[in-house]
Amino acid sequence: SGDPSLITLRPRKELRRIVIGIAAAIAVIAGMIAVGLLATEKEEGRQIGSLAVLPFTNDTADPANEYLSDGITESLIDNLSHIPDLAVVSRASVFRYKQNAAASPGDAARELNVQAVLTGRIYGPKDALIISTELIDGRDNRHLWGEQFRTRLEDLSTAQATISRKIADQLRLELSGPARAIVAKQHTESGEAYRLYLHGRYELNKRTGDAFERAIGYFRDAVARDPNYALAHAGLADCYILQSIYNEAPPSRALPLAREAARRALAIDESLAEAHTSLAYFEMNFGSDLEAASREFQRAIELNPSYATAHQWYSRCLVEMQRFDDAVHEIRSAEALDPLSLVIIAELGGVYADAGRLDEAVAECKRALALEPNFAFGHYVLAGAYLKQNRPNDAVIEAETAYRLGGDPRSLVRTGIAQVAANRPDEARQTLAALEALSKKRFVSSYGLATLMIALGRNDEAFARLEQARAEIPPGQYQRLLKSDQLLGAVRGEGRFPR
Secondary structure (H helix, E strand, C coil), X not given: CCCHHHCCCCCHHHHHHHHHHHHHHHHHHHHHHHHHHHHHHHHHCCCCCEEEECCCEECCCCHHHHHHHHHHHHHHHHHHCCCCCCXXXXXXXXXXXXXXXXXXXXXXXXXXXXXXXXXXXXXXXCCCCEEEEEEEXXXXXXXXXXXXXECCCCCHHHHHHHHHHHHHHHCCCCCCHHHHHHHCCCCCCXXXXXXXXHXXXXXHCCCCHHHHHHHHHHHHHHHHHCCCCHHHHHHHHHHHHHHHHCCCCCHHHHHHHHHHHHHHHHHHCCCCHHHHHHHHHHHHHHCCCHHHHHHHHHHHHHHCCCCHHHHHHHHHHHHHCCCHHHHHHHXXXXXXXXXXXXXXXXXXXXXXXXXXXXXXXXXXXXXXXXXXXXXXXXHHHHHHHHHXXXXXXXXXXXXHHHHHHHXXXXXXXXXXXXXXXXXXXXXXXXXXXXXXXXXXCCCCCHHHHHHHXXXXXXXXXXXXXXXXXXXXXXXXXXXXXXXXXXXXXXXXXXXXXXX
16 A cells, blocks of 8 residues: 655665654654743743644655655644643644645634644655754744754664653653653554554545545554554544545445454553544444443543544534534534634534524534635535525535535435425436436445435335445444434335334
């Protein structure tokens, strides 16, 4: 899953040393940032409780090193998010500044509502990398701390553990023992596994079908080189869950793989919030005990309150439990951690729609689309809100736009249902035909096809599709849909309705 020769011209042994050095530098940077923030508070009485790590720039001679600059940024976010009383902005929001490099640290601090900003870049010759960092007080653009870190080839295999222990010692008065251990943790001693892990995260963050497959390959290779690399197992779990969310694989096939990977990660390291979140997502969909899923989400949030995805997916679990006020609270918590995340803003709209707060749902979707007009998921959620507002023609426009921009078959299903609601059955039949043709090329949910067939009155075909959907949809989710989905209302009373 990726030829290392295409990534770097360095010899493999030197590459391993350099990558371990990068991991060590990330650990020391995280520690020095924490020390700098605490020193600022102690010496000047100005507490800094929030931070954004802006995307590091790749100033090396090799554009293929982009995965390193992105990986360093993401690793720093993960490390620093475990510091108590320090709110760290999540990845989706800060990476919007990768496309807006002209924004000043002060501008970013104001837009993200944080008190401090970390900037950085990587550069240097092919046999070593230099990581240059600067910590800036966003309130007055004052330089707080800066340092350069050069990887050293002679002792990099043990550098990360040594530096991590030093950081923990420096912070012993401010951090509890468990928190100090997490911040200073060395997750693998294998430089090659670490490099593959960074590649996996880089591909995963592209959120496309082909990129998911590449990410899975990288994470599998990482755990092959270090079977005890818990973060790589957790990365695999994320891949499988996102494949199901993005309609790239049947959930009934992808989610058990996610559970297996999450369990392996937790068997190695029970403290990984990411793995608990993946396991909770599985429980939410496969099981009938939503309380068990809720407890798993709560454990993830307890371990890392700054992990926005845990709050986001927990919100969906609370919607399933009909606890709408709590669901709004959780998705708002996710938004506070990732204020420019388009997905989270649109998810907030979806939660409002499920709660019957339709005007608020529309407003949140439009807020996401004001940030990015070509955001397919925002148009999809807005189409659903319009359907609930009995605005089917508006829903058709939004659903068609969502499919044009994103290509997700679920947007085409929503288009057809909106066309029926708008009394445009001929168009809806054409949409159904397009979906059936598409299903010969890629995964199209049988459940989605069934709902459109029911809307068109083609019930015999719909019941056949509902039976096929039983093999595609996780059991817990399938039963909840059969019980509560309004799209099935016209046929729920028939004797042949699935049980």
